Amino acid sequence: MxxxxxxxxxxxxxxxxxxxxxxxxxxxxxxxxxxxxxxxxxxxxxxxxxxxxxxxxxxxxxxxxxxxxxxxxAARLPGPADGLPEVPAPPPEGPDPDDLAELYRAIARLSDVEKAFVLLYLEEKTYAEMAGILGITPNNVRVKMHRVQEKLRQLLTQPA
CATH class of the missing domain: 1.10.1740 (Rna Polymerase Sigma Factor; Chain: A)
Structure with a gap:
């Protein structure tokens, strides 16, 4: 599973x-x-x-x-400035195109609840499924999704 x-x-x-x-x-x-x-x-x-x-x-x-x-x-980890050898960064998880990175930056500026809506939307969940997962009514999902989409549009059109 x-x-x-x-x-x-x-x-x-x-x-x-x-x-x-x-x-x-x-x-x-x-x-x-x-x-x-x-x-x-x-x-x-x-x-x-x-x-x-x-x-x-x-x-x-x-x-x-x-x-x-x-x-x-609270404390900074020791690193090369402290005389320790620099550990190479792990390889990237995969390609991250600029537009996808920009979308993730915009999503990161959303509230925790708004992020949940975006995640479920990207997973192609229906409003009824989203309502069941989030514990709200499908009508409330519809309203909140509209607000989240508008907020994302604004964030994506704002200059960086």
């Missing part, structure tokens, strides 16, 4: 963590929380597995983001 949904879980991590190392940590935390929550999911078979995965992943990602913004690293 995890292999099927792994790309979606990685997209959640990508959306909430711009740094590759933090993104990998977040992905691992999402998987850990899914593992821990699995017995509770099995007790509720009426919920679709994809919906449940998104709820857990988004909750973990938002909690992690809040934790990181409240408690940023």
């Amino acid at each position: 995890l292999n099927v949904h792994q790309p979606r879980l990685r997209r959640v991590a990508r959306l909430y963590c711009p740094d590759a190392d933090d993104r990998q940590d977040l992905y691992q935390e999402i998987v850990l929380q899914l593992w821990r929550a699995w017995p509770r999911y099995e007790a509720r078979p009426e919920v679709q597995v994809g919906t449940w995965l998104y709820r857990v992943a988004l909750n973990v990602a938002i909690s992690d983001l809040r934790r990181r913004t409240r408690h940023p690293a």
Whole structure:
């Protein structure tokens, strides 16, 4: 099951963590929380597995983001300036075209909830599916999606 949904879980991590190392940590935390929550999911078979995965992943990602913004690293890690050899950066995860990078920069400026809407929209979820995942009505999804799309349009047309 995890292999099927792994790309979606990685997209959640990508959306909430711009740094590759933090993104990998977040992905691992999402998987850990899914593992821990699995017995509770099995007790509720009426919920679709994809919906449940998104709820857990988004909750973990938002909690992690809040934790990181409240408690940023206090100490600087030692590096080349301290006489230690420089460790080469890991290879990039793949091509990241300029337009995609610009879109991610705009998405990064959205609120946590707005990011969730964008993620579900990019996953081609219906408004009914989004409503089930986010715990709101489909009508409310429609209104909020319109507002998020307008905000993204404004962010993308503003000069950098």
